[in-house]
Amino acid sequence: MLPPFFGVLFDGLAYGMLLFVLSVGLSVTLGLMNFVNLAHCAFAMLGGYVTVTLVNEFHWPFLATLPAAFVAAALASVVLERFFYRRLYRASDLDQVLLTIGFAFISVAVAAYIFGTLQQPIQAPEFLRGSSTFLGLAFGNYRMFLIGVAIVVTVLLIAGLEYTRFGAQVRAAVDNQRMARGLGIDVDRTFAATFALGSGLAGLGGALAIEIVGLDPSFSFTYLVYVLIIVSVGGLGSIAGSFAAACLIGVSDIAGKYYAPELGAFLIYLVMVVVLMWKPAGLFGKR
Amino acid sequence: MTAIALETRGLSRNFGSLAVSRDINLSLPVGARYALIGPNGAGKTTLINLMTGLLQPNAGQILLGGEDITQLEPQARVKRGLARTFQINTLFAGLNPLEAVTLAVCERRGIADRFWQNIAVNKDAIEEAYEILAKLKLGDVCYQTTRELPYGRQRLLEIALALATKPKVLLLDEPAAGVPQEESGDIFEVVAGLSNELTLLFIEHDMHVVFRFATHIIVLVGGAVFTEGSPAQISADPGVREVYLGKRHHG
Amino acid sequence: MSQMSAPTNPQAYLQSLSRWRPIEIVFWLATLLPFFLFPDYLSLASQIAIAALFALSLDLILGYAGVVSLGHAAFFGIGAYSAGIFSKLVWGEPLTGLVVAAILAGLVGYASSFIVSRFRHLTLIMITLGLGLLLHEAANRAHWLTGGSDGLQGVSIWPVLGLFKFDLYGYTAYGYALAALFICFLAVRRITNSPFGLALRGIRENWVRMPAIGAASRAHIRKAYTIAAVIAGIAGAVLAQTTETVSLESISFQRSADVLVMLVLGGAGRLYGGLVGSVIFMIARDQFSGIAPQYWYFWIGILLVMVVMFLPNGIVGGLSKITARWRRK
Helix, strand or coil, X not given: CHHHHXXXXXXXXXXHHHHHHXXXXXXXXXXXXXXXXXXXXXXXXXXXXHHHHHHHCCCCCHHHHHHHHHXXXXXXXXXXXXXXXHHHCCCCHHHHHHHHHHHHHHHHXXXXXXXXXXXXXXXXXXXXXXXXXXXXXXXXXXXXXXXXXHHHHHHHHHHHHHHCHHXXXXXXXXHCHHHHHHCCCCHHHHHHHHHHHHHHHHHHHHHHHHHHHCCCXXXXXXXXXXXXXXXXXXXXXXXXXXXXXXXXXXXXXXXXXXXXXXXXXXXXXXXXXXXXXXXXXXXXXXX | CCCEEEEEEEEEEEECCEEEEEEEEEEEEXXXXXXXXXXXXXXXXXXXXXXXXXCCCCEEEEEECCEECCCCCHHHHHHCXXXXXXXXXXXXXCCCHHHHHHHHHHHHHCCCCXXXXXXXXXXXXXHHHHHXXXXXXXXXXXXXXXXXCCHHHHHHHHHHHHHCCCCCEEEEECCCCCXXXXXXXXXXXXXXXXXXXXXXXXXXXXXXXXXXXXXXXXXXXXXXXXXEECHHHHHHCHHHHHHHHHHHCCC | CCHHHCCCCHHHHHHHHCCCXXXXXXXXXXXXXXXXXXXXXXXXXHHHHHHHHHHHHHHHHHHHCCCCCCCCHHHHHHHHHHHXXXXXXXXXXXXXXHHXXXXXXXXXHHHHHHHHCCCCHHHHHHHHHHHHHHHHHHHHHCHHHHCHHHCECCCCCCCECCCECCCCCCHHHHHHHHHHHHHHHHHHHHHHCCHHHHHHHHHHHCCCHHHHCCCCHHHHHHHHHHHHHHHHHHHHHHHHHHHCCECHHHHCHHHHHHHHHHHHHHCCCCCCHHHHXXXXXXXXXXXXXXXXXXXHHHHHHHHHHHHHHHCCCHHHHHHHHHHHHHHHC
């Protein structure tokens, strides 16, 4: 039974990489400001619809739409951050949950109004279709592409955080906000920039997700659950944690669907509850 | 020799490689009025957090009335008679002082889990709470929401909440922090008027206040006890002047 | 709150906080109006009463103790399925079914309270969400027991007390739901005026200070969570019995989110907040979703944003502020 095992592992990892791109932004912003943003996947959905529109209506090449999806989601998040989120950084969890769940609801209705409730069709470019064979095993091209994108994103993020001035400010602010303010770091602006970056990554994830999981207005909520699971299992503010958790959840989900379809989504919820009971701050969490 | 109310033996605590408390040995006799002084970052609040159980020590013991309480949860220490106040107001902003102190009294009496009876039935508890408030000159504002109270009154409510637990030892973390200097004396008058059986340890920066109200002073520097003694000894100690008084121009 | 009648005696003051006010009596008398004025809308009225009961139970943990839950429908669903399955396996007598549902929901609530009371903030939200989703998935998969996505069929309930048959117009249904709501309301009202209720408000106001006054916060939260689960179970059971069916929706995330919206719309931590919120929510949904069901959540979203930005204490909180200002003049 080796080939199915590897196939499941590969598909699970590819799926995990997709979830990683979707969730890493939320992890960093949560770690930075403790802001519970349940509208995170609404930005992802926006990215998805930007890609769909550009490909189907304006006949852009698929790859060219990906930066557009990133920019659109980042811009939308800057507007919301400036006018709404910023006023609630010190508010209770409940207020943050309510406000952002409100935006998620609105995004669902607006998407349904503009695009209808059906799944959006999208045609991936020729070279990403089909699969390639190595060592007698077939690997889906699109899934390999996904893994490649995720690795590039991870390397850029880690390098950016480690070696740039901005990255140092973000790390300082995540570590100890009061100290960072004392050192003259403009934590609010750092946060706004990180928030835009994280939402942009979500937009990119939304665009990449269409080929794998489809796109309809319920995306805001369906994938919110996955993203929240990854963030809390991985630990707030930890890129490595999100990466590990995304792999764990991606593989568990695909393996569960393949080997024990009667369990359905049971497995990932169980993984989350067990991990959180064992380590309330997540696998890589400090707090 | 008088009985010891609170004692620490070799108490140490590190944050990573930073030692914030180093081998602290203290003993507070029953009824004492101890002041804990030292420059910023000397580990004064950390010491109180260790004593009350908000932090666990890396080494050492804490004894309350001779009983080892090092492993106990914070609320269990409170039940045994060790109470504290906070440097930054840590109050129940949406409750009024009467409700807040009644709550503390109910918790102490073990009746706070009674969900079937009206609170007004517990006449004794309410009267006890009101007495504490009246003693701290909060009787006239006890129906006002806490967040609307003037700052100085909120500092007194900090003490009232701690007193409602009927402590044997009370740790006051800068009870007059943030209060204008001319009013801080009022707060310490109240503190000085507390029962003689109550053992007090307070952190304070204002040396006038310290020398006026303390019977004994502990100087903490860099997480360790630098010296301790009577106010006269401390004020005459050239070392203290150098590390603390001289440098910081207090008093 | 009642500066105008500040009594000199603290005990009398606390007593006065729990006194019935005229507006409350008017409110409860008004709940009888649907019998006479809107007999065509009795089934909607009983839906409202059930939603209000569910919101009341969430208020106890969220509004009073400050424990945010995104999975409260778990207990509603357990109550609904328990009552439905009980009627099929044992008998259709409604009151015993109600008691069994309450006990089962309470047991699950008690068990999960040991997990819930250990956490705060995001972890708490995720744990409640995760447990809720787990139970939803379990109900979905246990097709042999719950009917899965087809819903539980074949529930048949005997007349209440052997006298009142569940009729087509919903007279009995509304009367039954209203009675359950009123009795549970009396219980919750007493709890909020008790020493325990004060302790819950203490936890909400300052979680950090509670241990410093010697309080066993976790034990309090466990108890409150269990009571809330019992009441949510009763609400679910009433829904199952009055509609004689149980759908998967009764244990879904959607229902957890809806009840949260109702509660904060009306005003959390104010006893009547959940009741007022559910009346407005349910009537609005009845009207709006008739026009365009898929856009209903657009208005809910707008409403949530407005409430958080402009009406932090909900409708009841806003009204009491206005009346307080008006009285002072």
